[in-house]
Amino acid sequence: MIPALFVNYFAERTRESPINLAGARIVLGSYILWRGASIDVRALTEWPVHFITYLSFTHPPDGFEWVLIVEKFLLLVGTLFFIIGYRTRISSFIVGALFSHLTGVMRVMNLGGETDQMALGALCVFLFGLYCEQDELSVDGIRRTGRLSMKTLNERLQRPDDGRFSMTSLKLILLTLGISYAASPVARFFNPGWLAWASADNFARFLLVDGNELGLPGFDIIVNAPYLLTLFAVLTLVVEAGLLLSALTRLPITPMVIGLFGMHTAIALTVGLFFLDMFFFLLLLLSFDRIHASLSADREIDVVYDGNCYFCARSLQPFKLIDTKGSISWYNQYTAPDSYLDDERVDVEARMYVFVNGKPYGGYDAFQQLFKQFPETVPISMAMSIPPVAAVGERLYRYIAANRSRHFKCSVSTQFENQED
Amino acid sequence: MRKLCVGVFIVCLVVPNIAGIHIFPFVNLQKYTYAADDTVTQYEIRIVDEQGRELKLDPRAVEPIRPHKITDTFAEDYSADERNRTFEHIFWEVKSYREYIQSQPKIRRTALEFPEHDIEDRWTYSELEKYEAFTTVRIYKVNKTFVNDNTAVAIEREQVYEWSPDGLISESDTQ
Numbered sequence: 246m247i248p249a250l251f252v253n254y255f256a257e258r259t260r261e262s263p264i265n266l267a268g269a270r271i272v273l274g275s276y277i278l279w280r281g282a283s284i285d286v287r288a289l290t291e292w293p294v295h296f297i298t299y300l301s302f303t304h305p306p307d308g309f310e311w312v313l314i315v316e317k318f319l320l321l322v323g324t325l326f327f328i329i330g331y332r333t334r335i336s337s338f339i340v341g342a343l344f345s346h347l348t349g350v351m352r353v354m355n356l357g358g359e360t361d362q363m364a365l366g367a368l369c370v371f372l373f374g375l376y377c378e379q380d381e382l383s384v385d386g387i388r389r390t391g392r393l394s395m396k397t398l399n400e401r402l403q404r405p406d407d408g409r410f411s412m413t414s415l416k417l418i419l420l421t422l423g424i425s426y427a428a429s430p431v432a433r434f435f436n437p438g439w440l441a442w443a444s445a446d447n448f449a450r451f452l453l454v455d456g457n458e459l460g461l462p463g464f465d466i467i468v469n470a471p472y473l474l475t476l477f478a479v480l481t482l483v484v485e486a487g488l489l490l491s492a493l494t495r496l497p498i499t500p501m502v503i504g505l506f507g508m509h510t511a512i513a514l515t516v517g518l519f520f521l522d523m524f525f526f527l528l529l530l531l532s533f534d535r536i537h538a539s540l541s542a543d544r545e546i547d548v549v550y551d552g553n554c555y556f557c558a559r560s561l562q563p564f565k566l567i568d569t570k571g572s573i574s575w576y577n578q579y580t581a582p583d584s585y586l587d588d589e590r591v592d593v594e595a596r597m598y599v600f601v602n603g604k605p606y607g608g609y610d611a612f613q614q615l616f617k618q619f620p621e622t623v624p625i626s627m628a629m630s631i632p633p634v635a636a637v638g639e640r641l642y643r644y645i646a647a648n649r650s651r652h653f654k655c656s657v658s659t660q661f662e663n664q665e666d
Numbered sequence: 667m668r669k670l671c672v673g674v675f676i677v678c679l680v681v682p683n684i685a686g687i688h689i690f691p692f693v694n695l696q697k698y699t700y701a702a703d704d705t706v707t708q709y710e711i712r713i714v715d716e717q718g719r720e721l722k723l724d725p726r727a728v729e730p731i732r733p734h735k736i737t738d739t740f741a742e743d744y745s746a747d748e749r750n751r752t753f754e755h756i757f758w759e760v761k762s763y764r765e766y767i768q769s770q771p772k773i774r775r776t777a778l779e780f781p782e783h784d785i786e787d788r789w790t791y792s793e794l795e796k797y798e799a800f801t802t803v804r805i806y807k808v809n810k811t812f813v814n815d816n817t818a819v820a821i822e823r824e825q826v827y828e829w830s831p832d833g834l835i836s837e838s839d840t841q
Contacts, residue, residue: 279780280780282779283779283780284730285729285730288729288730288759289730291755292731292752292755293748293751293752293754293755294744294748294751294752296731296735296736296739300690345690345691348691349690349691351730352690354730354731355730355731355732355735356735357732357735357783358695358697358783359732359782359783360693361693361694361695362695364690364691364692364693365693365695367691368675368679368691368692371675372675375668375671375672376668417672417675420676421679424676424679424680424683425679425683425694425695426695427683428683428684428686428694428695428696429695429696429697429698429699431683431684432686432696432699433699436699436700437700437701441701442699442701445816446812446815446816447701447702449812449816449817450702450706450812450816451698451702453810453812453816453817453818453819454702454706454708454810454819456786456819458785458786459785465817468816468817469817517783517784517785517786518781518782518783518785519697519783521780521781521783
């Protein structure tokens with residue numbers, strides 16, 4: 246498990262599910278949302294003197310400071326769209342552009358690691374948007390299923406898990422992070438040279454100059470241990486250069502990413518929270534799909550749905566995408582075992598069914614069983630079992646099931662089938 | 667077209683990171699790439715109350731600036747007028763921030779915000795209670811010399827600027 250905790254997208258160009266893209270989108274969007282909401286526009290505009298004058302052009306002219314407030318509002322709204330994967334192409338461009346500009350405005354007063362990392366965040370958003378059509382587990386992905394025929398939807402649900410999903414944006418984000426980290430050891434090679442930089446004396450000075458901000462108990466011991474200091478310095482060089490080298494040589498990147506987490510944690514504990522943003526960026530490489538699979542339920546269930554209901558088949562596509570264990574067998578009234586169809590309690594054209602060890606759960610209860618299958622949706626399943634929620638939910642399900650032809654595209658005509666196929 | 671975008675992107679990313687330059691938003695992440703000198707010079711902002719007691723500046727009072735960045739530029743590049751205006755701004759921001767801390771909100775805005783890089787010198791309600799009204803802003807030049815085979819730091823402070831609301835800037839002697 247540990248060697249594959251983070252994914253080298255140069256070695257593994259495709260995955261069995263699009264979960265990693267969805268996980269990365271949510272982590273990146275949450276970072277932008279938190280960072281963006283924390284930008285104090287008033288403080289940006291009221292400083293009387295610009296420190297970094299060559300970026301002053303990013304500031305709006307006097308009397309137009311309200312533009313930044315509007316930008317911040319649009320950034321937050323756009324980021325919410327980005328997080329859920331709605332119109333990702335345009336929302337990622339808008340979010341990237343607005344976050345870049347606000348970072349530029351902030352940079353006029355704060356040229357340093359903080360705004361460097363924010364700029365890197367904006368670049369990651371741009372990269373994500375460039376290949377957003379690969380992000381199937383999103384609102385856009387669900388919308389795209391509306392272009393598929395009934396036949397295709399049925400085939401997608403019922404075929405074995407042979408789907409492969411490209412992750413080009415995550416591969417480019419890995420490359421971006423690798424290049425960014427490798428910049429430091431490259432610069433140190435030319436000046437002052439790796440030997441001089443990694444000496445115990447030099448590393449001790451880095452620690453001492455900003456002091457022990459959190460009062461770490463072992464700080465004095467570390468500063469007085471030359472071999473330990475040299476070891477830390479060498480490890481720093483190795484993990485910074487190692488991410489790019491591991492990625493390009495298609496070796497596992499997990500040891501390097503864990504090393505970088507360790508390096509940033511050590512810096513945070515000794516000299517300050519200088520690289521907090523990088524934690525978010527490294528998390529983009531997390532193997533969300535493997536964690537998801539290891540936490541998913543082991544039980545095998547059968548789902549029987551109405552194979553003529555377009556709305557039903559579209560609604561079930563996300564469950565198919567996150568079923569990385571292949572624990573769900575999908576059937577409609579034409580393919581289901583006779584034992585299910587002959588059951589007096591079962592009416593497939595009226596409601597969907599989930600069979601657990603042969604026991605049928607229909608309608609609202611069927612969805613509750615489906616949600617119970619996956620770690621991300623277990624809380625929903627638990628909430629659905631609360632009596633008031635269940636009372637409302639059952640009514641809602643009955644209403645939708647009874648009126649799905651009226652409100653959604655449900656019955657499929659032959660003309661539609663021919664047109665789409 | 668998309669491959670061209672990716673190609674341009676990678677070139678724009680590699681060049682600043684190798685050359686150590688910034689082509690915003692393509693920035694370089696070359697950090698701690700130097701060999702530290704025997705003595706490092708930093709600056710420190712302190713606020714003075716009516717009794718003459720000094721309090722080191724809480725970085726959160728002067729967002730989005732990092733105080734040590736203020737003073738590097740301040741000491742080397744600013745004109746007298748720019749220093750005066752900056753001092754005045756810092757003073758009123760600090761007073762406003764103190765009022766905010768002493769108003770004891772149930773949930774502090776700063777607690778919900780993205781954590782800042784500087785985690786030291788955080789003012790608290792009880793600490794601020796010990797101080798009278800703020801009257802003056804001072805900047806010290808701090809020389810940190812590494813001693814005892816780089817296991818300790820000897821610190822020397824020299825007051826370089828002082829400002830009070832009457833608008834006068836004075837340059838003071840070593841303390």
